Amino acid sequence: MNREQHTPWCGRDHRCGLGEHRSPEIVIDIPGHARAVLVRVRTAAGREHAEVRVRVALAAGELAARRQLVGLLGDLREAVARAALTARPRPRRAGR
Secondary structure: OOOOOOOOOOOOOOOOEOOEEEOOOEEEEEOOOEEEEEEEEEOOOOOEEEEEEEEEOOOOOHHHHHHHHHHHHHHHHHHHHHHHHHHOOOOOOOOO
16 A cells, blocks of 8 residues: 555545555544553555553552552553454365
């Protein structure tokens, strides 16, 4: 896909470049606590990805902050695994 052939969801501006097409950012913002930004990306090879950035305010105490990080990493691992499994094609059953 060249630069002129935008996807329907493409931002059609400076976000497109180097063969990629990028959607406008989808932002979830909880002021003072957390922010997540999602962008849909199609590479020059035609592969599509979700690019996600997350920022979470950590507790002041070291132990509490570490516990938050452990929980966050566990949640992210689960979300990424769930998304990856959903993207995999299902095996065809015999006789279908």
